[in-house]
Amino acid sequence: xxxxxxxxxxxxxxxxxxxxxxxxxxxxxxxxxxxxxxxxxxxxxxxxxxxxxxxxxxxxxxxxxxxxxxxxxxxxxxxxxxxxxxxxxxxxxxxxxxxxxxxxxxxxxxxxxxxxxxxxxxxxxxxxxxxxxxxxxxxxxxxxxxxxxxxxxxxxxxxxxxxxxxxxxxxxxxxxxxxxxxxxxxxxxxxxxxxxxxxxxxxxxxxxxxxxxxxxxxxxxxxxxxxxxxxxxxxxxxxxxxxxxxxxxxxxxxxxxxxxxxxxxxxxxxxxxxxxxxxxxxxxxxxxxxxxxxxxxxxxxxxxxxxxxxxxxxxxxxxxxxx
Amino acid sequence: xxxxxxxxxxxxxxxxxxxxxxxxxxxxxxxxxxxxxxxxxxxxxxxxxxxxxxxxxxxxxxxxxxxxxxxxxxxxxxxxxxxxxxxxxxxxxxxxxxxxxxxxxxxxxxxxxxxxxxxxxxxxxxxxxxxxxxxxxxxxxxxxxxxxxxxxxxxxxxxxxxxxxxxxxxxxxxxxxxxxxxxxxxxxxxxxxxxxxxxxxxxxxxxxxxxxxxxxxxxxxxxxxxxxxxxxxxxxxxxxxxxxxxxxxxxxxxxxxxxxxxxxxxxxxxxxxxxxxxxxxxxxxxxxxxxxxxxxxxxxxxxxxxxxxxxxxxxxxxxxxxx
Numbered sequence: 001x002x003x004x005x006x007x008x009x010x011x012x013x014x015x016x017x018x019x020x021x022x023x024x025x026x027x028x029x030x031x032x033x034x035x036x037x038x039x040x041x042x043x044x045x046x047x048x049x050x051x052x053x054x055x056x057x058x059x060x061x062x063x064x065x066x067x068x069x070x071x072x073x074x075x076x077x078x079x080x081x082x083x084x085x086x087x088x089x090x091x092x093x094x095x096x097x098x099x100x101x102x103x104x105x106x107x108x109x110x111x112x113x114x115x116x117x118x119x120x121x122x123x124x125x126x127x128x129x130x131x132x133x134x135x136x137x138x139x140x141x142x143x144x145x146x147x148x149x150x151x152x153x154x155x156x157x158x159x160x161x162x163x164x165x166x167x168x169x170x171x172x173x174x175x176x177x178x179x180x181x182x183x184x185x186x187x188x189x190x191x192x193x194x195x196x197x198x199x200x201x202x203x204x205x206x207x208x209x210x211x212x213x214x215x216x217x218x219x220x221x222x223x224x225x226x227x228x229x230x231x232x233x234x235x236x237x238x239x240x241x242x243x244x245x246x247x248x249x250x251x252x253x254x255x256x257x258x259x260x261x262x263x264x265x266x267x268x269x270x271x272x273x274x275x276x277x278x279x280x281x282x283x284x285x286x287x288x289x290x291x292x293x294x295x296x297x298x299x300x301x302x303x304x305x306x307x308x309x310x311x312x313x314x315x316x317x318x319x320x321x322x323x
Numbered sequence: 324x325x326x327x328x329x330x331x332x333x334x335x336x337x338x339x340x341x342x343x344x345x346x347x348x349x350x351x352x353x354x355x356x357x358x359x360x361x362x363x364x365x366x367x368x369x370x371x372x373x374x375x376x377x378x379x380x381x382x383x384x385x386x387x388x389x390x391x392x393x394x395x396x397x398x399x400x401x402x403x404x405x406x407x408x409x410x411x412x413x414x415x416x417x418x419x420x421x422x423x424x425x426x427x428x429x430x431x432x433x434x435x436x437x438x439x440x441x442x443x444x445x446x447x448x449x450x451x452x453x454x455x456x457x458x459x460x461x462x463x464x465x466x467x468x469x470x471x472x473x474x475x476x477x478x479x480x481x482x483x484x485x486x487x488x489x490x491x492x493x494x495x496x497x498x499x500x501x502x503x504x505x506x507x508x509x510x511x512x513x514x515x516x517x518x519x520x521x522x523x524x525x526x527x528x529x530x531x532x533x534x535x536x537x538x539x540x541x542x543x544x545x546x547x548x549x550x551x552x553x554x555x556x557x558x559x560x561x562x563x564x565x566x567x568x569x570x571x572x573x574x575x576x577x578x579x580x581x582x583x584x585x586x587x588x589x590x591x592x593x594x595x596x597x598x599x600x601x602x603x604x605x606x607x608x609x610x611x612x613x614x615x616x617x618x619x620x621x622x623x624x625x626x627x628x629x630x631x632x633x634x635x636x637x638x639x640x641x642x643x644x645x646x
Contacts, residue, residue, distance in 0.1 A: 017504070086504065181340070181409065184548045205528040206541070218529070218626050220541040225507045247635060262628040289634040300630040303541050305585040307623040311612040312570060 001246040002066075004113075004138070005032050006045040006106045006131045007121025007235075008078055009070070011052070013095075014231055014279065015083040021229075024280035025056050026080060028121035028144065031232035034281040035239020035271045036119075037063040038289065040246035043112040045069035045131070049077030049100045059285075068109045073100040088227050089203040108134040119242050120164070121235060122146045125156035132163050139254055140245065142166040144238055150177045158193065166197045168238060174200055183208070197261060199241070199268070201234055209265045215258045219265040220303040222273035222295050229279045233272040236284065240264075240271025240292075270295045324569040325389075327436075327461070328355050329368040329429045329454045330444025330558075331401055332393070334375070336418075337554055337602065338406040344552075347603035348379050349403060351444035351467065354555035357604040358562020358594045359442075360386040361612065363569035366435040368392035368454070372400030372423045382608075391432045396423040411550050412526040431457040442565050443487070444558060445469045448479035455486050462577055465489040465565055467557065473500045481516065489520045491561060497523055506531070520584060522564070522591070524557055532588045538581045542588040543626040545596035545618050552602045556595040559607065563587075563594025563615075593618045 012026030033042045043066045048057075050072065057067055076099035084091045106127055118138035120128045122145055132141070143164035149157045150173060157177075161167055167190065171183055178186035187198050187210045200208040206221035244267035248260050256264075270292055277283040335349030356365045366389045371380075373395065380390055399422035407414045429450055441461035443451045445468055455464070466487035472480045473496060480500075484490055490513065494506055501509035510521050510533045523531040529544035567590035571583050579587075593615055600606040 088504075181411075182547065182549055184546055202528060205525060208546075216546060216625050217628070218543040218546070219628070220543075220626070223507055223531075223539060223541070224505065226505055259629055263632055266628055293632075293634050296632055300628075302539050303543075304627050304630065305540070305542070305589055305623075306582055307627065309586055309616075309619055311616050 001117060002041040002043055002115045003036050003117040003119060003242050003246055004043045004045070004108070004115035004135065005029050005036070005119040005121055006069075006108070006127070007032060007119075007123055008101060009046045009048050009052070010078045010080050010101075012231060012280070013079075013081040014229055016088065016229055017084065017086050018228075021279045023079070025053075026231060026280060027078065028123070028232075028235040030056070031235035031275065031281060031284075032119060032121055032239045032242075033060055033065045034063070034284045035236040035275070036243040036246070037065050038239075038271075038284075038287060038292070039243030041066065043069060043109075043115055045106050045108055045112070047071045047073050047078075047100050047104045049073060049075050052077045066112070069107070069112060071107075075100040077101075082231070084230070088230050091230075106131050106134075116140070117242055117246055118142065119238055120144065120160065121238070122149075125149050125153050125160045128160045129156060129163075132160070139250065140165050140242075140256075142168065142238065142242055144168045144234065145173070147173060147176060161190070161193045161195065164195060166199065167195050168199045168201060168234065168241075170201050170203070170234070174198075199265060201237060203230070203233070206269055207237070207265050209261055211258060211261070217258075217262050217265065219262070219269050220299055222270055222299060223302070224273055224276055227276045228283075230276050231279075232275050232281065236275040237268035237272040239268075241268035243267065243271070266296060266299060267292065270299070324440060325364040325366055325438045326359050326440040326442060326565050326569055327366045327368070327431070327438035327458065328352050328359070328442040328444055329392075329431070329450070330355065330442075330446055331424060332369045332371050332375070333401045333403050333424075335554060335603070336402075336404040337552055339411065339552055340407065340409050341551075344602045346402070348376075349554060349603060350401065351446070351555075351558040353379070354558035354598065354604060354607075355442060355444055355562045355565075356383055356388045357386070357607045358559040358598070359566040359569070360388050361562075361594075361607075361610060361615070362566030364389065366392060366432075366438055368429050368431055368435070370394045370396050370401075370423050370427045372396060372398050375400045389435075392430070392435060394430075398423040400424075405554070407553070411553050414553075429454050429457075439463070440565055440569055441465065442561055443467065443483065444561070445472075448472050448476050448483045451483045452479060452486075455483070462573065463488050463565075463568065463579070465491065465561065467491045467561055468496070470496060470499060484513070484516045484518065487518060489522065490518050491522045491524060491557065491564075493524050493526070493557070497521075522588060524560060526553070526556070529592055530560070530588050532584055534581060534584070540581075540585050540588065542585070542592050543622055545593055545622060546625070547596055547599055550599045551606075553599050554602075555598050555604065559598040560591035560595040562591075564591035566590065566594070589619060589622060590615065593622070 007029030008027040010027030078101035081095035180186040330352030333350030401424035404418035503509035
């Protein structure tokens with residue numbers, strides 16, 4: 001089952017407390033297609049500048065990514081420079097040059113429009129709406145966004161949320177968008193928009209899955225001895241999440257079960273963990289499905305506990321009976 | 324199986340973004356005994372001032388807490404004033420008056436010295452060492468501490484760690500003490516001191532359990548719609564953790580299994596969740612073992628996922644075989 005993704009393809013310069021890299025492959029769509037192409041065919045829509053290295057396009061082609069929707073345009077590629085704090089859950093943007101991305105308007109090739117799974121990677125909500133106009137009825141639409149759009153284009157972002165099935169948000173974004181003090185209260189408010197599932201990404205703490213029907217799942221992060229570069233972890237999470245769902249046959253009514261969604265979130269966390277182990281997409285380059293399977297089994301061991309515990313007796317329970 | 328705890332008994336004034344309370348029951352030992360007395364008999368060592376309300380002592384007595392080790396001393400009680408941020412994982416200390424706690428030296432009553440389980444709540448490491456001199460061979464010694472002692476009395480703290488079996492630390496404390504960028508690297512360094520288990524408390528994200536033998540467990544937090552006051556969550560965690568272990572018969576060699584420890588961490592998270600739902604110890608007052616059992620069952624549902632998933636095929640695996 002193929003996936004359509006629309007998003008940014010960037011060149012990133014990144015500083016961490018330990019090292020730095022210049023103009024490496026970055027951008028939400030780049031991480032997403034690298035991740036999701038482990039599972040299925042991915043159809044990519046985006047734009048690159050004349051300075052974008054051909055080797056990255058060749059790499060994706062070799063992974064079976066369809067690049068028909070990627071326009072190569074006169075001008076400089078989208079460029080981002082960022083710096084991570086000692087706590088690598090935090091980072092600052094030092095420089096952004098939009099380049100050819102500045103006047104990008106997504107054009108979804110005709111043959112992509114039947115992709116059952118759609119990922120709206122983090123771009124301007126106006127552009128996400130343009131995609132939804134061209135792809136009116138995917139089976140599942142998954143939406144990612146960022147703080148910037150909550151601040152600057154809230155009404156368009158809300159419109160995209162209303163037309164999506166699954167929303168991916170960080171905890172801070174949920175709090176910021178809803179102005180609710182707790183994630184649970186925020187998520188409840190977001191479900192008012194008609195979403196079916198909300199995934200709250202917790203960085204190095206894993207992810208939470210909420211269903212509109214009240215289901216809840218806390219997925220453990222895969223523990224990492226060393227985080228080299230967390231850039232793209234959220235986009236790679238989305239790649240693992242949708243990649244896994246692409247392998248599942250939904251029910252007769254076209255919907256996924258909660259167990260499908262739980263496994264998808266676990267896959268998201270696993271794929272996100274691989275990408276943090278190196279700069280750019282390098283942590284994902286050589287990952288195979290056997291590597292994913294190994295981490296999946298480890299996560300079962302790391303997070304499951306005796307489901308059958310029952311209390312024998314309690315000082316306070318006994319006393320209550322007496323009083 | 325009884326538990327001995329030595330720690331602070333305080334009166335707290337607390338501000339949250341939503342409300343404030345004045346001179347309510349606080350202190351590490353107070354939270355701990357309230358929590359652990361749900362499971363077993365707790366022997367308490369500490370000091371209170373003449374202004375400490377008798378009702379709190381009566382409450383503990385009714386819960387079967389042994390207060391023989393609590394000295395009532397001429398002078399003011401230990402007082403703490405703190406304020407929470409909008410993100411209630413963060414707080415500032417506004418005022419501390421040590422009062423009678425200032426020259427406290429723990430005296431462990433003779434009949435407490437055989438308690439098989441010992442909790443060294445967060446107090447000056449010098450005092451914790453004084454306790455260890457008096458209670459030389461508990462079956463399990465669990466140690467809690469805080470940032471302040473890492474900064475000011477590192478060598479004594481290290482000495483206490485060397486003589487403890489289980490260390491409870493927040494993620495920030497692990498990073499601070501070890502100066503390692505990742506929790507995993509920090510924990511590895513800490514095991515060099517001879518600890519058997521390390522529990523890394525992640526606030527609203529749950530807790531991680533590490534074993535010296537390499538075992539690892541990520542315990543989910545119980546999700547809360549509303550956090551009224553997180554004060555004492557760590558101490559209550561310890562109460563649930565040790566409380567649960569008090570109900571377990573250790574093996575012939577006196578040790579607990581990893582499954583015992585996993586359940587203990589889950590109990591810790593559950594008890595910690597109750598205390599956050601109200602100010603002071605009020606969230607724990609009426610909790611019964613049936614309430615704990617219900618949250619335990621919920622946490623199983625909230626965190627377990629299909630353990631049997633296997634990949635069917637992968638685009639990249641297939642390609643690897645071809646190339």
